[in-house]
Amino acid sequence: MSHSQAEVHRMFELLEPIATVTYSEVPNEAFLALGMRNYWDGYFAGRAAPLGLAPAEVVHAVFYNFADGEVARHIPWVWGKITPREAIAVRERGSATALRQRIGELAESPGLVRAADLAARAALSAPTEGRALYAGLRALDVPEEPVARLWHAATLLREHRGDGHNAVLLTHGIGGTEAHVLLALSLGMRAEEFGRIHHLPQAQLAAVVDGLRDRGLVDAAGGFTDAGRETKQRIEALTDELAAPPYDVLTADELDELAARLEPIAAAAQAADD
Template sequence: MTDRPRAARRLWQLLEPVHAVTYFSPEPLAALTAAGYRGFWMGYFAGRAAPLGPVGPDVVLPLFHNFAPAHVARALPDAWSFAPPEHALSARLEGSVAALRRILGPAADDPGLRRAADLAYDAACSAPTAGRALFTANLALPVPAEPLPRLWHAATLLREHRGDGHVKVLVDEGVDGRTAHVLHALTTGIPAEVYAAARRLGPAEWASILDDLATRGLVAGGLLTDAGRALKTRVEDRTDELAATAYAAVPDAEIDELTQLLRPLTRAVVAAGDIPAKSPMGLDLQGLAD
């Protein structure tokens, strides 16, 4: 029998780049600007939060979990005065699909992509919704009829399902979102500068988090202790276990088939270079490219 948590991690690694073009590729960024949103971050928060409706920071902060309050408050709810959530939804879908079509070329119309879209969407539809607000909000959206939009939609569903579970695990372990960034950076070697740019996590806050982790026995001399590494392992393992519930009813053969179908698509997305090699998503893009 397929190891479901391990399969869930591998499928996240393959699906996340498909979803992530919405944050980095020029087509969705231009579409969000054309919809009326001002600047990258207003477009980001509007696009990702739009399935929830015209919400503000009080809803987005706990669900996204890892942003600075002032960062979110600069974009929401102000974004909805420029364009309503339904415009953000259209922009992010149409722009993301345009990016994938450019990147994939003829493969965008391949029967294998249609099959991958169907398998991924079926898995998402079988996933539990309890306690997964972002996933459930996205699941309530209309299902695209065409294969390429449906693949992007399915990738979005499964990554938000995993993300909701990840937030639950962090909360259970007493790790706030900002601390989670530092733990991940110390584990993977992602530079602090990446988080300063992408999450407004500057040197003073970084140092304060390190001090707190040291007090908890999780960091010593700026490095993770055995206890810190054990905590990070528990978080990742439990996240995989919760993500695996999306694939509990999927036959082993279909999990293997979806994995094989996604590999060339994901490699093409990574090779296009739109997604930065180092980002808070924490993916090993080089490993995916290889």
Template sequence: MHAAFYNFGPGEVARHLPKVWASTTPEAAHAARERGCVAALRRILGPLGSGPDVARAADLLAAASAGAPTEGRVMYAALRALPVPTDPLTRLWHAANLLREHRGDGHIAALVTERIGGLEAHVLSALDAGIFPAESFGRIHHLPKQVLADLMAGLRERGLVDTEGHFTPAGRATKDRIEARTDEPGPGAVRRAGGGRPRRA
């Protein structure tokens, strides 16, 4: 689980699993997340959420999201194993989630290639978003101060951040390479929209 959830803090997943399954199940957790996200989409879209354009968009995105190889894409492969919803707006959300996790899996591969650890990735993302100091970023600010100090010290030693905690030119270049590699589609990464019909439940 830690390998799949690459940028969680040390031991963070182990502290919550498997005891979390005492209060829910994987199926129920997934269903609750899907219901909540689709409800939010319906609220945002209003009448458009049940219109023919949503159904068409759902079909196109579902077709586009179903054609990527699953090798090395743990989260994407897991979602691909689920049935495609029949409700158009839910299908649209499902397809968007597939594409998001496909990119997320590729992002982890890019981070590993650049030898950027999971917590280091949060620092680079925070600086890229203009959050300073990076240690205040919501995904890492709760970590022990010594962990954060060691994290920043390691990035300084590698020349990726300066003494104040800002990007160095090398750090900025590293972050840009990671994003560029993440966006490389690779062979057959995503099926062309309209190039097939998704499997439905």
């Protein structure tokens, strides 16, 4: 059945703090212990592992929003220290441990088991066409342990949404760095203040902003124009629309139940992150 855009977006908000424990200290330390040089080695090893030994060019294309050359600083170097299969296992163990630490006694609750089952049913139900990273993840075994299963399902749904988001960006002619600039502006930040792109050479970042200005999306002061704001809103709305299919397998009551059971888990995970 179909669910409203608001309901689909709410699922994104609830699953995001669960999936992104992957990028926290516990998994990072596990990757460093296996020879990774820094956080980004572990990031690329863990996230790209479902793609196998894909070259940097392929990982760059699938991830979409990294600046030129960033992926190549880590892929394929990391595969000299760890295999994709090992990276998948390290990522799952570290993420489940991190989530368990963040949510405390909720990790042992019947509500989490039910949330994991519902989320996994949704996460495994979507078509894979055009969704390379989601397809790679869906080919993996689903963990039996409930906390790990919930994290895995949240990650599947996050990457399914991400694959769709990249398609929407491409359709609107928005490149990866441009997407980060638009996100920064939507958060009330200047491009050079945003963590994912502030490290880029000033001239390179200025050229990206100038390009958005030439297209009428950014004004002279470096903020959104009305057209830029409308484009950003349209991209987000279409992203939610493309993220909806996994939830069609759930009834309205089941989706409501999933949201209710995720709320305390997501709140606890977010509170620990904050």
